[in-house]
Amino acid sequence: MRRLVLIALGLIALALPMPTTAASKIQRVVSPGGIEAWYVRETSIPMLNLEWTIREAGSIRDPLAKEGLAEFHMALLDDGAGELDALAFKHRLEETGIELGFGAGRERAGGTMRTLTARRDEAFSLLGLALARPRFDAGPVEETRARILAAIRREGEDVRGTASRAWFAKAFEGHAYGRNARGTLESIQAIGREDLLKRHGDALGRDRLIIGAVGDVEPAELGRLLDVAFGQLPAKAAPAPAVENTSPKATGVQVIRKSVPQAWAVFGLPGVKRDDPDYYAAYLANYVLGGGGFVSRLYREVREERGLAYSVASYLSPLERVGLHLGAVGTANARFGESLALIRANLERLRDQGLSADELADAKTYITGSFPLGLDSNAKIAGVLIAMQADRLGIDYLDRRNGYFEAVTLDNIRRVVARLYDPAKLFVVVVGEPTGLPGG
Numbered sequence: 001m002r003r004l005v006l007i008a009l010g011l012i013a014l015a016l017p018m019p020t021t022a023a024s025k026i027q028r029v030v031s032p033g034g035i036e037a038w039y040v041r042e043t044s045i046p047m048l049n050l051e052w053t054i055r056e057a058g059s060i061r062d063p064l065a066k067e068g069l070a071e072f073h074m075a076l077l078d079d080g081a082g083e084l085d086a087l088a089f090k091h092r093l094e095e096t097g098i099e100l101g102f103g104a105g106r107e108r109a110g111g112t113m114r115t116l117t118a119r120r121d122e123a124f125s126l127l128g129l130a131l132a133r134p135r136f137d138a139g140p141v142e143e144t145r146a147r148i149l150a151a152i153r154r155e156g157e158d159v160r161g162t163a164s165r166a167w168f169a170k171a172f173e174g175h176a177y178g179r180n181a182r183g184t185l186e187s188i189q190a191i192g193r194e195d196l197l198k199r200h201g202d203a204l205g206r207d208r209l210i211i212g213a214v215g216d217v218e219p220a221e222l223g224r225l226l227d228v229a230f231g232q233l234p235a236k237a238a239p240a241p242a243v244e245n246t247s248p249k250a251t252g253v254q255v256i257r258k259s260v261p262q263a264w265a266v267f268g269l270p271g272v273k274r275d276d277p278d279y280y281a282a283y284l285a286n287y288v289l290g291g292g293g294f295v296s297r298l299y300r301e302v303r304e305e306r307g308l309a310y311s312v313a314s315y316l317s318p319l320e321r322v323g324l325h326l327g328a329v330g331t332a333n334a335r336f337g338e339s340l341a342l343i344r345a346n347l348e349r350l351r352d353q354g355l356s357a358d359e360l361a362d363a364k365t366y367i368t369g370s371f372p373l374g375l376d377s378n379a380k381i382a383g384v385l386i387a388m389q390a391d392r393l394g395i396d397y398l399d400r401r402n403g404y405f406e407a408v409t410l411d412n413i414r415r416v417v418a419r420l421y422d423p424a425k426l427f428v429v430v431v432g433e434p435t436g437l438p439g440g
Contacts, residue, residue, distance in 0.1 A: 029219045029222050030223060038389060039212075039213045040381055047216065048216065049215055050211065054205065058108050059181035060106060060243050061203055062183075066191050067187040069191055069195055069196075073199045077130045078130060079135070082135075092122075097115070098114070098119055113127055128230070128231070128232060138193075145191075159260055160264050163264050163431045165180055166429045171248035171427055205233060205235065205236045205238075207235065210386055214378035214381045246322050247270050253430065258432055260333075260431070261333070262331060265328065265340070266326065267328070268426070269347075269421070275391070284413065288360075290327055306342070308335050308338050312331075312343075314327030348421075350417050351421035
């Protein structure tokens, strides 16, 4: 069964240059019914890719004791709609070569579509049917429930997922970000058809809809099709539960004992949100710290020079209500303490000394000059169009973004790392049997 999982696209992609030919072709298309999409016309292949997302429709809407409802709901949207039961709906997709996918994240929910241009009418009609008249029949509901329960059980054996979930649960205890978006065995069992119907009616509204499209149709034709797919959604979603801005509350090291040969840890600090003026300086600093792959300090000092870890990296994670600076490291249990000590030392050194002129210049050269190898398909470009809108960057952002990075100075970097890189605020969750920890 085809499942395309919706993820929060664009955090890395937006830091890389999109081809200028694509950037210059972004159009704002508005349907006769007032539905807006950002569109890149691409006539080289007879395909159309669409991505859409709805703000405040993710797991933050999940009721207490029914965590996982957002993902459960979205996973069922291609399991029958209108007069088509699950088998008939999927058969229609198969025989036409149309791909539909649905998914949910923490804050948003949405989907993807891919179709031959010649099949566009049927593709948009099937998407519209799934959104307007989902069936939620008992058979598909129970099959989906069983798959989610099995996935939750498997996740208990996954050290990476365990560390990440535990990090968020502790750092945001009592906040929606701290709850398990996938759900628990108990919460998934508690979800009924009435919950699915209510969520569908409450969460999906045109007032929070964001659309990106790339393909070979006239803009006016795309506008007509947008009404076919999305025109029957409610004009407004029901108010989402109030979720306040927050910051990670936990510090120190939490150990989850598990008999595995290698420990895995997630570490994190407060970071910057996407609309923070310091975002570009923070991005450059993180590129040097742990986001630059083989050329980053953490990779060089923790893995390459000392062989302490088989994997180490860091990245910015700007959510709607908090900015985070996260990272992960995988290392032998016996050497975990050394790896963590080096991570702390690199944070302190960067905080106290900033970057060298060469490091800053090299980071700018890569970020502003490398070709976006990740944007090698219409689907990925559609994802960037979504991210630009979700982050409120403006339709001409891709023409401006290099200038933001070029404007960052060494003094900017020093100020930002002094603000952000405080090892006392570091929170680490490690899964395994680590040794060498302070006091352990």
